[in-house]
Amino acid sequence: MKINKGNWKDECGVIGVYAPNDVEAAQLVYYGLYALQHRGQESAGIAVSEGTSIDSHKGMGLVPEVFQTSQLNQLQGCMGIGHVRYSTTGESDQKNAQPLVVSYKNNDIALAHNGNLVNALSIREMLEDEGVIFQTTLDTEVIANLLARYYKDGIVSAIQKTMEVIKGAFALVIMMNGKLIGVRDNYALRPLCLGKIDGGYMMASESCALDTIGATYQRELAAGEILIIDENGIESIPSNKICQKKSCIFELIYFSRPDSVIDSIGAYQFRHEAGKILAKESVVEADIVMAVPDSGIPAAIGFAEESGIPYGVGLIKNRYIGRTFIQPSQEQREQGVRIKLNALKDNVVGKRVIIVDDSIVRGTTSKRIVSILRKAGAKEVHFRVCSPPVKHPCHFGIDTPDQEHLIGAIKTTTEIKTLIGADSLAFLSIEGMNQVTHHAHKFCKACFDGNYPMEVPRSGKKLIFE
Amino acid sequence: MKINKGNWKDECGVIGVYAPNDVEAAQLVYYGLYALQHRGQESAGIAVSEGTSIDSHKGMGLVPEVFQTSQLNQLQGCMGIGHVRYSTTGESDQKNAQPLVVSYKNNDIALAHNGNLVNALSIREMLEDEGVIFQTTLDTEVIANLLARYYKDGIVSAIQKTMEVIKGAFALVIMMNGKLIGVRDNYALRPLCLGKIDGGYMMASESCALDTIGATYQRELAAGEILIIDENGIESIPSNKICQKKSCIFELIYFSRPDSVIDSIGAYQFRHEAGKILAKESVVEADIVMAVPDSGIPAAIGFAEESGIPYGVGLIKNRYIGRTFIQPSQEQREQGVRIKLNALKDNVVGKRVIIVDDSIVRGTTSKRIVSILRKAGAKEVHFRVCSPPVKHPCHFGIDTPDQEHLIGAIKTTTEIKTLIGADSLAFLSIEGMNQVTHHAHKFCKACFDGNYPMEVPRSGKKLIFE
Amino acid sequence: MKINKGNWKDECGVIGVYAPNDVEAAQLVYYGLYALQHRGQESAGIAVSEGTSIDSHKGMGLVPEVFQTSQLNQLQGCMGIGHVRYSTTGESDQKNAQPLVVSYKNNDIALAHNGNLVNALSIREMLEDEGVIFQTTLDTEVIANLLARYYKDGIVSAIQKTMEVIKGAFALVIMMNGKLIGVRDNYALRPLCLGKIDGGYMMASESCALDTIGATYQRELAAGEILIIDENGIESIPSNKICQKKSCIFELIYFSRPDSVIDSIGAYQFRHEAGKILAKESVVEADIVMAVPDSGIPAAIGFAEESGIPYGVGLIKNRYIGRTFIQPSQEQREQGVRIKLNALKDNVVGKRVIIVDDSIVRGTTSKRIVSILRKAGAKEVHFRVCSPPVKHPCHFGIDTPDQEHLIGAIKTTTEIKTLIGADSLAFLSIEGMNQVTHHAHKFCKACFDGNYPMEVPRSGKKLIFE
């Protein structure tokens, strides 16, 4: 079976809604997923339930592409879970769309998972030794098998035993037998928060999904917490382990929507403050500060504020690129066809430009951006990056390349500056980043410092099925 | 989990192609499936392999709807299997489309199944007790689990052990590890035949699929036979049981395409000859013999030949009805909207008509046909049925209603005659039917005589998941 | 502008419904068009009206492909017209889908046209000299322009004046200002009949569309008749010319559905009777008479009846070929891939076969059929054609090739026999054909005898836009 690394190691968004006063859980899940669309554009799925049996619909594409009115109307039930999946450059595969819906002893179980298990392959092999077959390449299917095997004492016990076995990052939303269940791994690596809606509750990867549905933010789930919502109300089962919180710092740096509050920190505020510190660390004389849209905007505003250099827009991003867009040929690119970004010439020509991005991973985008600004007449281009150099691959749910393709791991800042063609280049220091978080020890910063919160495969290569 | 009986008890078509000289196995499977389209219009699927890994594409609808050129081109490999599935009136479900592709210990396995296991539910429960989860409601998934559990001594041993456990009707095509494997149950209930193509082999439910691809018909698979085709050629492993052949007589009566040879008997010839015997048994004075299109045509021609009454066309069937056709409302039906069949008035008006159909199951279609002929001016309508009354449900892969809805089980011929509004009604006698088969003991005629070749659930209800 | 000859010279089907008691005219038109689907599979369209304004929907493909429930529901109005268009091998073009809906002085006008004008190009040039622009390559657009120019004295006068100018074959259904209007050319070349529905009327190319909707057949429109249906009832305006009826004989030979009554003759009866005469003219000793499906069936039954040789099925046609079917490559064809027709071997092998077709145009299909029968083991193949040799192209709405590709025009019967590989070949004589029609002088038989009812372009080439 061809396992695509990208398919395995994805960033995703999950949501769960328990709305006993509402017969339209599917609609609320739909709007919530739509708010999480930036977390995954490859596939979308919704599973709903009236109590025991589960109906679902999944498909490739954006939420509004997968769900038309007819499909949504067929999903009847007052509780539901949903999932969006990241679009990788590799093959897209319908069978890996989530939620995963399985049946076990007359129970339907639906699972939506954001994260990555580092020992999924080993558990899968063990299960296969016992005769288990697999129909997807999702680690979610491994979790579903474990839940079934441990189910005899009930779902909570099954989840607890499963958590004894699996290692890695996971924010799980599970629906079965009239219960909506949220689970967060013992390091709270991937985000999951709780909201209150009229007569019920919801959970979501980011608080922006709560806002979209009109839910009131309650709190994030704790590390290792199991949260059970059913007709008896809400019950929290804390981890029976000592959990050390290590939330993913990259959610704050790049992944989350700026209006989301992730682990009690507003993503915009984090970026804005980081931009200020970046300015303190590496300001240069310049005429204008601009952002790589959209992720660099809050940091650029902060940088401008701190430095006193005016903030302006320098790159315009075309908003309409969709899945089916026909990419220009190499020859057309060479002739200057630039479909995604265009320079705002008046703000660039003859100017000393500071351009702020959230991070540099491979360096190819940065190089292209410098080139666009140069062609538009920039006198100087100073590249500022609002995070430290990414030196280590993520094993916990973010799709980073292997270490050999991480430019921060293989080149010095000076080498990178030369490679991308900038007049100067500076990254935010690790200290600067820690300063913004206030509680730096509560975050996983392994992509920057290599301190993974648990053992990961050697060699800088990420674990993949083969 | 809502299990739709119709989805579980389907008639289907399967095909397998081993074409080492060809890189376009998918195309041959496509044309072969197309020839089997009458066996299933709900969903279609193709899985291909170059050796170990398997790619597949499945979807709802007719073969040409599911596969466009782009999809077919992506299916690279010199061997492939395919499946078409019957469209029931109940819900159609993408997840139940076949072939089923699973992964087990780095082996991809693809299965396409035609038939029905009578003990699938019991085995499923036993597997669930061991922690197995299910993602479909296919008994094929039960078979896949058994194969994995028995796999340690190789696939042949695994199939043999699986055949010890499962009961029921199955014609299976399996692809794994460079092997194309065909399996037929110990009663040979469902059809499966072998053909020779340039440099390779193929198997299919019906010989018409062989003709379409240009393959040469070799033989049908024997009861209990396992046939393995790989780079070493073809190997037949006979059953280690004493197998008593009991092929489904309904394939000859109705299901197979008239140009197919099923268990060495041409379907057209069977129907034509049966029509002659029917005429001997129940001819009446009449002006014209006509058929219910298309399945009654060979029998009607035989009936006309034997009786000396001229054969003619009396009902025209619209050829263009597809999945998406908007059905008329009840009110429109009452106003006379008749979209599927129209009477050819000149052949009916003022005539004494003998109308020949292949079988009567519920009686509703027969009633409608008599009504159409009456409205078109028939002086007399004599209904002749080229099979005995269906009195018992099928448990072996044909979607019959429960016994209480089988009109032949609950009413006498005279009562049925009155109910459908015919001037006379006659069925082919069981003796007459036996006479056509020559070797009547080699056929399962349980739907007529209740002599099931193995134990089936009591009560006249079919086994269903619930 | 690229004008595709095939697009210009099409056979089509038209329908009009006036149903004041019904708000669902679109649905009745839909079912009626569906019954006329055999007359055109390239595109379909429906226009409806409540009185003055007209809504329409058109698209490429079969009726059920073009219209889903949502589209049909948006077409509100108690009157409507519809059109299906023939699929030619040339380019299909959305813009040429009908009905044509135009606006003129606050009047919406919808036109659906079956036929071909022989002077459309000349009129178009004249109109262009006056500054008229064209947006399609339909002669319907020429007619629409003439109607507008002659409109000042009302629509009837406009139609009459238009009929003075246009030459050729046309069966027109027009909707405007609360009126449903039918028009047939002065030779009644193309068919159009009238039916009665509950509280209203309908018109259609063939009576089978009336049967489908539950309408009662009234009569065919007369040559040159204008029929106006509105709130005042029905009014017939006869032609003010002496009209000589010359209906297209090919509707009876091939084009119409066998259950349609065309110009008072049942299509099935015509073909059946012609088959009998053909047998009288050219019977040979043989074991079986079979038809090229489906068009040759009535004639083959008649031939068998007359000759006393048994009728049987020898070729099975796959019913599921649709627009999107992926055609086999040349190489696959050579390897024997045969997707459309398969021989029913038991009826062919070792037999002397008489195979009956409705007509021979180019001879390529006939050649392929003889080859299929030979490969299936036929001892002798005697080809019988239930119409005379086609020697002249049609200029009145049927898409025949130019004369140089009409095999009947360029080869003798003996030469054709050799070319198609038959043991013998016979056509129905013109006298035989005339005998079936009873009133031979009322039919255009120009494709056989060259006696066109009006002047047509010289040279054997059909008039086309260029």
Next chain:
Amino acid sequence: MKINKGNWKDECGVIGVYAPNDVEAAQLVYYGLYALQHRGQESAGIAVSEGTSIDSHKGMGLVPEVFQTSQLNQLQGCMGIGHVRYSTTGESDQKNAQPLVVSYKNNDIALAHNGNLVNALSIREMLEDEGVIFQTTLDTEVIANLLARYYKDGIVSAIQKTMEVIKGAFALVIMMNGKLIGVRDNYALRPLCLGKIDGGYMMASESCALDTIGATYQRELAAGEILIIDENGIESIPSNKICQKKSCIFELIYFSRPDSVIDSIGAYQFRHEAGKILAKESVVEADIVMAVPDSGIPAAIGFAEESGIPYGVGLIKNRYIGRTFIQPSQEQREQGVRIKLNALKDNVVGKRVIIVDDSIVRGTTSKRIVSILRKAGAKEVHFRVCSPPVKHPCHFGIDTPDQEHLIGAIKTTTEIKTLIGADSLAFLSIEGMNQVTHHAHKFCKACFDGNYPMEVPRSGKKLIFE
């Protein structure tokens, strides 16, 4: 014919490419249209030509939805024109998609039009009096008819005579007989600029389309200019009238992309400068300046710069809303479902907020935005509008409501402030706006001051077909 005002009075985008060294004009048009997508999301179309004959494809939806690779590949030719059309709330109609392709005396003509003729209805009536029929409700079809009628002395003469007759705003791109022609009305109301590409030229509504293709901006077309590009190069035919330039100021205020240069003024710079003047005119004490995304951003940045109050992001816009998105029900809205905009709470809560938008038309959006900010905890909300109150409907191609729905026309600023719930409200003064343009007399500001550059219909209602 139902004429939808919205459909008639649209803002659109046009493009033309003459690329003799390139056989892929369609691809360049595709990328250019994509850059103009913000000007119209209802439909898109491309017409191409090798010299005389024209091929085209049009459809409803975004550029990437209408054109897949297969459609684009079928459009062969070294010259092409394209069109995108604005999505109104009214009915969308395939027949009104552009370019309009017509045929006249063996010439194919394709037209793409941005603008609105104020006398289209009168000319249409005159043409109808001469018998002309219409198939769309586009004024482009009126223009096409005039071109044909005046064509006898060639296309340039025809355009000149047409321009004598039509009144209103138009930026036209025409393709015929190997020529690409651009035309701008005598007031230069709608934008059209010229660019140079390798071996050829292009024209487009906005310069951002030139940048996307890699073309070099040359100049805007002059008022009344006819520009002809063919194998002989480029020829400019100035208007034979005294033209007084009156370009649409709303292109700079709102419609154009910020990176476009419209009539020699950068749209971003205009908005940024206007924001500064707005700050001078109406600054208040506040904690943060934020924009209504995306159109208010440049002005908000300018406002912040001038006032010294920090700029920040306060509203997050979901980027993924597409055509098929299922809108929330009224009940869901009341329960707080907010799918398009979400407040960035940390920047709003407890703050005195200045929110900057480009304009206020009906006031409903402004009211909703104030409400979102209040709910997010804003202490004060000061609304600043970077244009004067819109008091008069546009008759020249921008889809404004009738005067009675223009809140600036019927209410005072104080009343509007109360209605939208703001603590204060200020518009940019007309003097302030004029100051930014430098050459205020060269702009049409009729929507603000009622000084239409030509006569328009009385009564404040816009001219529509009925």
